[in-house]
Amino acid sequence: MIERRTKADILFDILRIVQQNDGKAKTTKILYGANLSYSRLKQHVNYLIENGFLQKVQKEATYFVITDKGLLFINEFRKVKRFSEAFGISI
Amino acid sequence: MAFDLTPILQQSQVFSLIPEWFYLYSGLVYLLSLAISFLVSYFSFRLYRISSSRKQSLLAVAFLLIGIGFTFLSAASFYTYENSKSLDQSAFDLNNNAYSMYYVLTLAAYLFIVMINLPKKDEKLFLIVPLWFINSSQFHLTALLFLIYISARSVFNFFKVKTEDAFLVMFAFLMITLFHVFLLLMPFGIELYLVAHTFLIVGFLSLLAMLIRVTRK
Numbered sequence: 001m002i003e004r005r006t007k008a009d010i011l012f013d014i015l016r017i018v019q020q021n022d023g024k025a026k027t028t029k030i031l032y033g034a035n036l037s038y039s040r041l042k043q044h045v046n047y048l049i050e051n052g053f054l055q056k057v058q059k060e061a062t063y064f065v066i067t068d069k070g071l072l073f074i075n076e077f078r079k080v081k082r083f084s085e086a087f088g089i090s091i
Numbered sequence: 092m093a094f095d096l097t098p099i100l101q102q103s104q105v106f107s108l109i110p111e112w113f114y115l116y117s118g119l120v121y122l123l124s125l126a127i128s129f130l131v132s133y134f135s136f137r138l139y140r141i142s143s144s145r146k147q148s149l150l151a152v153a154f155l156l157i158g159i160g161f162t163f164l165s166a167a168s169f170y171t172y173e174n175s176k177s178l179d180q181s182a183f184d185l186n187n188n189a190y191s192m193y194y195v196l197t198l199a200a201y202l203f204i205v206m207i208n209l210p211k212k213d214e215k216l217f218l219i220v221p222l223w224f225i226n227s228s229q230f231h232l233t234a235l236l237f238l239i240y241i242s243a244r245s246v247f248n249f250f251k252v253k254t255e256d257a258f259l260v261m262f263a264f265l266m267i268t269l270f271h272v273f274l275l276l277m278p279f280g281i282e283l284y285l286v287a288h289t290f291l292i293v294g295f296l297s298l299l300a301m302l303i304r305v306t307r308k
Contacts, residue, residue: 006144
């Protein structure tokens, strides 16, 4: 059975995609990578921007840059996943 | 707080059976175990703040309770060791109260860990389990029932995820299970008290190893 992703899982996926793309990514890249609808993506990206995990940059094109806080979240969330997995806890 | 006199008599019999230095050994084992329990609890609580997972918070509370339980036992063991030449009724009372607190806190903690592993619909079933035990055999038997379930789940989890971290958690719970088994078998040989505590510390060191692996960058 495929487990439903939690909000924290989705936020982690979005940040990870941006990080793996040299720390910046356009909406389309995140959209396909995170497997989300446009409206859901917009909602989560807004949350990440409001909380300082992502930064919106508008030049010729609009893209998103991961902040230090975002990188810290990725690091901490990996620990959460590893620790939870060791105890058999689904988060 | 008033308690039944029977366990005090049992405790005094135990005092005469166990050599003094065993108390120093068990005190040190409890001290190390409580430090590791508090570390696991702290880390679990930190992760709960990131994930907001209810199960993570239950794990934090469980290890906090285990740590507090060991604090009582550690204090009682060191007190007994320090005053082993002139043990009086106050030492029996102290040990009796410390063990009673440890029984309740530890069983509550194991219950929380069982609940983490249960489907949500079955969680309330375990709220009817009594936690107050005066008799140590009753306590170890009940603890054993909880730990057999917890260990079985951790074995199942290890074979599912096959990571070293999951192995260390599984190993830790198996060692803690053996700790209770050997304390139950203590009437067959006082040296089993030492063996039991060795299993306990090996189990907690395994949890510490897992924690170090997970937290290092």
